[in-house]
Amino acid sequence: xxxSLVTLFPELVEAGNRCGMVRAAIEKDQLSVACYNPxxxxxxxxxxxDDRPFGGGPGMLLQPGPISGAIDAAVAESGDVRPLVIxxxxxxxxxxxxxIAAWAERKQPLVLVCGRYEGFDQRIxxxxxxxxxxxxxxxxxxxxxxxxxxxxxxxxxxPGVVGDVQSVVEDSFEADRLDHAHYTRxxxxxxxxVPQVLLSGNHQRIAAWRAEQAVLITAQQRxxxxxxxxxxxxxxxxxxxxxxxxxxxxxxxxxxTN
Numbered sequence: 001x002x003x004s005l006v007t008l009f010p011e012l013v014e015a016g017n018r019c020g021m022v023r024a025a026i027e028k029d030q031l032s033v034a035c036y037n038p039x040x041x042x043x044x045x046x047x048x049x050d051d052r053p054f055g056g057g058p059g060m061l062l063q064p065g066p067i068s069g070a071i072d073a074a075v076a077e078s079g080d081v082r083p084l085v086i087x088x089x090x091x092x093x094x095x096x097x098x099x100i101a102a103w104a105e106r107k108q109p110l111v112l113v114c115g116r117y118e119g120f121d122q123r124i125x126x127x128x129x130x131x132x133x134x135x136x137x138x139x140x141x142x143x144x145x146x147x148x149x150x151x152x153x154x155x156x157x158x159p160g161v162v163g164d165v166q167s168v169v170e171d172s173f174e175a176d177r178l179d180h181a182h183y184t185r186x187x188x189x190x191x192x193x194v195p196q197v198l199l200s201g202n203h204q205r206i207a208a209w210r211a212e213q214a215v216l217i218t219a220q221q222r223x224x225x226x227x228x229x230x231x232x233x234x235x236x237x238x239x240x241x242x243x244x245x246x247x248x249x250x251x252x253x254x255x256x257t258n
Contacts (some may be wrong), residue, residue: 001158002109004074004083005147006067008049008116010035016148018224021162025155029236033151034074041069050117059118064127067113067120071128074111083109085130086150088121088143092132096200098131100150104157114143173213178222212238 005013016022017033039047050060075083084103093099103110113120113129118249120158125132135146156162183194197209215238216228231239 001107002078003112003151004034004036005114006036006038006070006110007114007144008037008039008075008145010037010143011150021156022152025158025161028160029156030161031155036070036074038066038070041066061118062116064121064123067124068128071111071113076110083111085111085113085128086149087113087120087125087129087132088146089115089132090134090139092134093172094136095133100153104154112147114147116142177214178218180210212242216242
């Protein structure tokens, strides 16, 4: 899959490309990541790409010329399939698992345009951008980190990148639930033990416990997600059996001792 980033800080992206799943995907020829710096299309002697907004106001805006030049170059070099051009900005639709999964499955080239300063000249969004996306209700100093999150999330979904495919299938949000609690050696640490069911060797009981934990943790920590995608009759039965009223500490204790 081909992904390009329009960014004023290509060195930041390139550092990320040398780590983790993104590096693995690149080395396995499942992913190609390129950077296009708008300063290369600036007509200013100092390679300036920003200016004050018309109408006044604080901060600076990215000029349309350098940004459009970088986007056009990325689109031209993407191959036979026209890429989807995405602007990363706080005004965009919130990213979620379904969006990432669809992009990874289609393998359509992506151009991720990273904002800076007070954002983009609106004419860029109107003339070059297909959609705007955001990581959530927060503001970053630039779109590079958001773009790198997208690249990483896509990379781990590409064929052969993650060694155990089941680990992707069982991730949080894959079944519209958060992940269950996990434990490893030693079996006792600082007086805290591992739930006995995980030491039982009974895979059916373990699977049932993990499914119950996913329901309980989602209901406790993300009730919005829990209500948005359920609950089913089975989920309700789990809550009726295990849910403890009262404090978060009580519910956490229930989670670790069942």
